[in-house]
Amino acid sequence: MIVDTQNFMKFSDEFEARFTEMLTHYPTRRSALVPTLLYAQDEVGALTDEVIAELAQRLDLTELEVRNVISYYSMLTTKPRGKYNVQVCTNIACMLRGGEELLDHCKKKLGIGHKGTTEDGLFSLEEVECIGACSWAPAAQVNYDFHENLTNAKMDELLDEYKKKGTQ
Amino acid sequence: MPDVTLTVDGKKITAPAGSLLIEACKSVGIEVPSFCYYPGLSLQGACRMCVVKIEKMPKLQTACTTTVTEGMIVATDSDEVRQARKAMVELLLGNHPLDCPVCDAGGECELQDMAFSYGAPESKYTEAKNHREEQQWSPVVYFDRPRCILCYRCVRVCGEGMDVWALGVQNRGVSSIIAPNQNDHLDCEECGMCIDICPVGALTSGAYRYKTRPWEMNHVGTICTHCGDGCKTTLGVRCCDAGAEIVRGDNRDKSGINNDFLCIKGRYAFDFAHHKDRLTEPLIRKNGKLTPATWEEAFELIGKRFREVRDHDGGSAIGVVGSNRTTNEENYLLSKFARAVLKTNNVDHHRTADFPALAAALHGKPGKTASMRDALNAPAILLIGNDPTNQHPLLAWQIRTNVRLRRAKLYVINAAPIKLRRQASGSALVPAGAEAKAVAFLGGDDSLLDALVDSQVAGGLTREAWIALRERIRGEQNMVIAFGSELRGHDIERLVSFASTLTGAKLICLGDYANSRGASEMGLYPDLLPGYEPVARADRFQKEWGKLPRETGLSLPEMVEAAKAGKLKALYVVGSNPVGRLKVDPFVLSKSFVVVQDMFLTETATIADVVLPAANAYEKTGTYTNTCGDLQLVKKAGEISNTKPDFEMIVRIADAMGCDVSGLVPFGSGTHSDMGQTRGAQSGEADRHAVWLEAHNLEPKMTPFDPMAILDEIQRVVAGYDVSRVNLLAGNDQHLEIAESGASLIQQPELIDPANDDLFSSGTLGRYSKTLNSVFENKSAESEVAAD
Secondary structure (H helix, E strand, O other): OOOOOOOOOOOOHHHHHHHHHOOOOOOOOOHHHHHHHHHHHHHHOOOOHHHHHHHHHHHHOOOOHHHHHHOOHHHHOOOOOOOOOEEEEEEEHHHHHHHHHHHHOOOOOHOOOOOOOOOOOOOEEEOOOOOOOOOHOOOOOOOEEEEEOHHHHHHHHHHHHHHHHOOO | OOEEEEOOOEEEEEEEEOOEEHHHHHOOOOOOOOOOOOEEEEEEEOOOOOOOEEEOOOOOOEEEEOOOOOOOOEOOOOOOHHHHHHHHEEEEHHHOOOOOOOHHHHOOOOHHHHHHHHHHOOOOOOOOOOOOOOOOOOOEEOOOOOOOHOOOOHHHHHHOOOOOOOEEEOHHHHHOEEOOOOOOOOOOOOOHHHHHOOOOOOEEEEOOOOOOOOOHHHEEEEEEOOOOOOEEEEEEEEOOOEEEEEEEEEEEOOOOOOOOOOOOOHHHHOHHHHHHOOOOEEEEEEEOOOOOOOOOHHHHHHHHHHHHHHHHHHHHHEEEEEEOOHHHHHHHHHHHHHHOOOOOOOOEEOOOOHHHHHHOOOOOOOOEEEEOOOHHHHOOEHHHHHOOOOHHHHHHHHHHHHHHHHHOOOEEEEEOOHHHHOOOEEEEEEEOOHHHHHHHHHOHHHHHHHHHHHOOOOOOHHHHHHHEEEEEEHOOEEEEEEOOOOOOOOHHHHHHHHHHOOOOEEEEOOOOOOOOHHHHOOOOOOOOEHHHHEEEOOOHHHHHHHOOOOOOOOHHHHHHHHHOOOOOEEEEEEEHHHHHOOOOOOHHHHOEEEEEEEOOOOOHHHHOOOOEOOOHHHOEEEEEEOOOOEEEEEEEOEEEEEOOHHHHHHHHHHOOOOOOOHHHHHOOOOOOOOOOOOOOOOOOOOOHHHHHHHHOOOOOOOOOOHHHHHHHHHHHHOOOOOOHHHHHHOOOOOOOOOOOOOOOOOOOHHHOOOOOOOOOOOOHHOOOHHHHHHHHHHOOOOOOOOOO
16 A cells, blocks of 8 residues: 555645755656755754655655655754754864864853753754864854854854844 | 676686676686675675775775776785775774674674684774664564674665665764664564675574574575475574474575575464474364374274275265375375275365466467566566565565566556556556456457456556557567466466467466465366376376276365265365365364364364374475476475374375275385485485485385385376476476366366465464464554655
């Protein structure tokens, strides 16, 4: 028996438009998996079981295959993150310029560790490898925004700003 | 393709252009080690063990992904190469536990071999090993994560080979792991291919784990006793209190028609032999209750009663029901015993396919049946009816492999959307029961097209599509046509005449049990003698067997009717369960003297007057003919004391009836010496001595219980069975020409009752197999996975 083809979930029109367009980029359907996962994650917040089942069906893949890909990429997650995902780089250039201290500062300030999420669901923290901002080390990425030449003070300001934005 | 010439380790070799370097090396006996490379599966290039030095290439190259080119100069064993492999082994051992002394794979582990060949005695790694307790993924599959070396063979054989896609790789780099499809367990066909193909002990078998070591078993390559495909399974046997215990089934001996393949039944379902309900003493009904008795008592009683009935009421008052799981020798002997000693033609068995109709339709058309090997090599396959994935797993494997590796064209005509349609280049859903109409349409009868174009069937074809499909099928050459029991009688005749219009088409008739074909060919029919010879023309057999009854006997339903009318005084049931399987009313038989030979107290045995505990096919020697007509040797592996093979029981009953058994079994014609090959420590191991004896015409055949003695007669008397005995004894399969009976046969298609066993059921054997039952219970609601 083939799995019932009823839709498990609804995405936004914007997602559907992007998805339809994405399929035209590749000779095989499965190739559209990685960008589709990223869009779905941005929209839903995490790649939940429902999302996985839905995308597997759309792309003629097994759920296992979708999970294999998700587990390969560290920017894809199956568990919901905070509204702002703070990714602090501690790769070599950032490390030499105080990246690790910056991360420790964030841990203390937010009261969470690597891959943790604050209780109010506002912030997640992650230690990441090079994000390509070596010239402006130490650097951090919050969702899709880059913040460079950071110091503890600057980081505090930044987090406060996000907190204000997030609780408005 | 033209050959290219290259130099490997200073040796000039030639290999077909396009072949892989690792295979080219292997062909001349140079071993290049590898873990991830496996012939027939996609290339992975993951383990880096097969690195070799190729001149003019800057770095070491992997021999498993490099194709040979003209003038290539390769070194496979230089210091540089050895150093690289040593480093690879060190990396692999970085997280591998040192638990070889308790690991199932110890002694037959490829990593162990490599560590001996290349490994460093010390490792530079001081990091703690990343441990994780072993996990049970299904009743039969266990996974020990730290032992895994990430060769991905299991992932590929499950996906590409089995089309199941239940295993995957998660995470990345050093933290990569093999993962099952249901988070913490597997939902799959439970074939165990992943266990067999695992080069280390990461995937282990639930049936075998921690039981014994490979070198403590004898390994007997014999034929699986479940479905009709005839896979060779290697049984690991150990001494036990009851005789010899089978501890493992696997595919160590890859010489069979199944090559790498085994399904769950061949691999795990040998455990019925040691079920606690197994009968180990004869039972005689005394005061209405089945009571343990001695063999002598039982045989004496049966002999006396059979003789009385025969002499008093005539042979026609005796019925004989044979088995689909006994050997050819036993079936032939039973057929002979019934006719020559019991003087009856009331012989039948559980019919699961219409082999006689195929024999009749192929009269005068030699070379028209396909072997199981043909299904792997044919450029095209037409499958009508049946669901091989469930009922003929090897055929399904052959077809999938053929489509994958040789781009064979598969056409599927079926009433259900069977899984093999995923490999099909043309498939048609027909309304239930309309397979025969499809055959007539293929043969050119366009009037049936309307019946096939049923708009109610989702996935059905339009008129135009049907005609286009027929054109494509008609254009195929050397096609193998496999058909299930949906086609019977005249439908088979129609299919054969259609096949005769195609160039080189060959047929496979799909029957359900291990020796259904053999039961048919050995004449377990009321109207047919061995080789489909009609009883009315029994002259040839009369010369061999003595005076025979000439009138057609009773079929099984007719025997039941006769019993109802009080005319069937005795019924002799060998390895069959007509009450349980064919819905025969047990009360009908209450007035007849019923003798049952079986392993268990089946529904039929419970109403018997005498029950004899039988040995199963894993506990005796003989031959099986698979559903395609491939003859193979069955070798004795296990043993349960105080059970007897059906062969011996038939002979002993004949003896107890006062019959001269030397007329029944031509024994004692060989050299009188026991070479010790049939028992003891050497039993079953590649029987070199037997091969030698046969080659010198010195087979012992000392007793009337030696099935090889009757094999002589079968080979002499039964048309088609005259194949090389040396080949047979060496364990090779040989395709038989289906016997030419040439008679217009009695067509009784309604008597065919397909077993419809699936991957997890196997008639009576399945009911008593703990493994099959545990898997069955474990199955969640099945859902098919997406094709890749």
